[in-house]
Every structure is written in C-alpha cells, then in structure tokens.
Amino acid sequence: MLINELSKRTGVSIHTLRYYENLGLISGAVDETVTTNRYKNYGEDALERVEIIREGKEAGFTLAEIKKMLESWYSGTLTPEEQLKTMDKKIAEVENRIRKLKDVKKLLVRMRKEIGKGEC
Amino acid sequence: MLINELSKRTGVSIHTLRYYENLGLISGAVDETVTTNRYKNYGEDALERVEIIREGKEAGFTLAEIKKMLESWYSGTLTPEEQLKTMDKKIAEVENRIRKLKDVKKLLVRMRKEIGKGEC
DNA sequence: TTAAAGTATAGAGTATAGTCTATACTTTAA
DNA sequence: TTAAAGTATAGACTATACTCTATACTTTAA
Numbered sequence: 001m002l003i004n005e006l007s008k009r010t011g012v013s014i015h016t017l018r019y020y021e022n023l024g025l026i027s028g029a030v031d032e033t034v035t036t037n038r039y040k041n042y043g044e045d046a047l048e049r050v051e052i053i054r055e056g057k058e059a060g061f062t063l064a065e066i067k068k069m070l071e072s073w074y075s076g077t078l079t080p081e082e083q084l085k086t087m088d089k090k091i092a093e094v095e096n097r098i099r100k101l102k103d104v105k106k107l108l109v110r111m112r113k114e115i116g117k118g119e120c
Numbered sequence: 121m122l123i124n125e126l127s128k129r130t131g132v133s134i135h136t137l138r139y140y141e142n143l144g145l146i147s148g149a150v151d152e153t154v155t156t157n158r159y160k161n162y163g164e165d166a167l168e169r170v171e172i173i174r175e176g177k178e179a180g181f182t183l184a185e186i187k188k189m190l191e192s193w194y195s196g197t198l199t200p201e202e203q204l205k206t207m208d209k210k211i212a213e214v215e216n217r218i219r220k221l222k223d224v225k226k227l228l229v230r231m232r233k234e235i236g237k238g239e240c
Numbered sequence: 241t242t243a244a245a246g247t248a249t250a251g252a253g254t255a256t257a258g259t260c261t262a263t264a265c266t267t268t269a270a
Numbered sequence: 271t272t273a274a275a276g277t278a279t280a281g282a283c284t285a286t287a288c289t290c291t292a293t294a295c296t297t298t299a300a
Contacts, residue, residue: 002246002247003246003248004245004246013288014246015288016287016289019288036295036297037247037248037295037297038247038248038295039246039247039248039297040247040248055223055224055227056224057287058217058220058221058223058224059220059221059225060180060221062287063286063287073231080235083235084232084235087231087235090228091225091229094225095225097178097221098218098221098222098225100178100179101179101214101218102218103175104176104178105179105214105215105218107172107175108207108210108211111207112204112207112211115200115203115204115207122276122277123276123277123278124275133259135258135259136257136258136259138278138279139257139259143257156265156267157266157277157278158278159267160277182256182257183256184256
C-alpha cells in the first residue's frame with residue numbers, strides 16, 4: 001500500500017508517518033521495476049509497526065526506545081535469548097510505570113478525601 | 121527556605137525550579153522587610169507542590185495540566201464541589217492510563233511468548 | 241489533456257520541558 | 271575586605287515529537 005492508505009488505515013498523518021520513516025521506525029520499499037516514480041510501498045507489517053509505536057508511546061517510551069524494540073523484534077540479528085532479555089526489560093519498565101501510576105492514583109484519592117473536611 | 125535548599129530537599133535543579141516558578145507552578149515570596157535583596161522564600165508547601173509536580177509528570181500529565189490541578193487545589197476559589205469534580209476527572213484519567221499500560225504489557229508479553237517458536 | 245490529487249524531499253516552524261549562559265547584585269567566610 | 275558562593279532575570283540553546291511549507295515530479299479523473 002502507498003502512504004495514503006497506510007495513513008488512513010492507521011489514523012496517523014502522512015507527515016507523521018514520513019517522520020517515523022526518517023527516524024527508521026517504519027520503511028517502505030521502492031518498486032524498482034517501476035521507472036516512472038519512486039513511490040514507497042508499505043506491507044502489512046507497517047500496520048503492525050505503527051500499532052507498536054502507538055502502544056509504545058502510550059507506555060511512555062520515546063521513539064528512540066521504540067526504534068530499538070522494533071529493531072530487536074524484526075531484525076533477526078538477535079538471538080532468541082537477546083530478544084527475551086530485551087522484552088523482559090521492557091515488560092519490567094511497563095510494570096514499573098503501572099506501579100508509579102497506582103501511587104499517583106493513591107495520592108489523588110487521598111487529596112480527594114481531604115476535600116470538604118478541613119483544608120490543605 | 122531559599123531556592124538552594126528547596127532544590128536540595130526536592131532533588132530538582134535550581135534551573136528547573138525557576139522554570140516552574142515562571143510557569144506559575146510554585147512561587148516564593150519576597151520578604152519586603154528586607155531592603156537589601158529580593159531573595160525569594162519558599163514555604164513547606166513548595167515541597168508538597170514539587171512532589172505533586174513530580175507525581176503528575178509520572179502520571180503523564182503536562183505541566184499545564186498540573187498547574188490547573190495545583191490551582192484548583194490551593195487557590196481556595198473553587199467550591200468543594202468543583203474541587204471534587206476536578207479530582208474525579210484526574211483520577212479517571214490516571215485509571216485510564218493504567219488500563220492502557222496494562223494493554224501494552226499484554227502486547228509485550230504476547231510478543232515475548234512468540235520468541236523461540238516460529239517467527240514474527 | 242489538463243487540472244486536481246497524490247507522492248517525495250528538504251527544511252522551516254511549533255510546543256513542551258527543560259538546561260545553560262551572561263550579567264548583575266548580595267551574602268558569607270577566610 | 272575581598273574572593274567565593276548564592277540569588278535573580280533575561281534570553282539563548284537543546285531534545286523530542288511532531289506539523290507545515292515549498293518545490294518538484296507523477297498519477298488520475300473529468
């Protein structure tokens with residue numbers, strides 16, 4: 001698919017997709033048998049990658065970190081052991097963020113309880 | 121306390137504290153009885169405010185959002201009902217972020233499971 | 241066939257959240 | 271008393287993640 005379709009199917013703007021491509025998070029392939037243009041074609045994997053980017057951002061990872069995850073995931077250069085290590089690290093980071101968010105929630109609930117009775 | 125002490129007790133750099141002060145997230149009071157300088161004095165509440173800023177950032181709120189929370193919390197201009205509404209909204213947002221992070225964790229665990237058996 | 245829409249590249253501009261530097265004045269300790 | 275350390279303000283600079291504009295070429299539909 002071309003970038004327009006990728007944009008529509010992911011809900012991510014063409015500008016942002018090109019930004020991701022420049023950073024190396026996704027990549028389209030130019031069909032060399034076509035001589036009239038250099039349009040880039042994206043496969044189904046691009047949809048998956050954009051989804052991983054979205055989730056990664058939600059988890060608080062930077063694009064640089066997400067790039068590393070994608071590389072270790074798709075490259076094939078890492079051994080399964082290295083892949084496992086990468087994933088375990090990321091899972092631990094997400095768990096850590098969940099823990100911190102739960103603390104924040106506790107703080108907010110505590111603040112909420114103090115409303116009405118006395119002042120802060 | 122002066123900014124140096126506030127920085128040491130919070131672990132936040134003087135530069136960053138001044139940045140927060142410029143944005144209106146914290147504020148020191150100049151002692152007008154002192155005529156030789158315009159040094160700013162921060163009370164214990166400043167420590168609390170910096171802690172809330174830290175937690176808020178961890179929860180994924182922007183400084184602008186945190187400012188609103190601090191204002192509604194400390195201003196005294198809001199009615200308890202309005203304060204409750206603000207807090208409920210923020211608590212719901214944090215819960216939402218926790219839910220999303222749990223989804224991300226699920227995705228990562230799924231990816232992890234696929235390592236070793238077959239390819240991705 | 242030509243005007244509109246799509247694609248590519250490069251680079252400028254924006255928002256957020258700092259971080260650092262320069263300058264000037266004040267306080268403090270040797 | 272003076273050199274070092276602290277404080278204040280303004281503004282420049284950085285990094286991240288976009289977002290937009292200009293330019294040029296290609297495809298497509300009327």
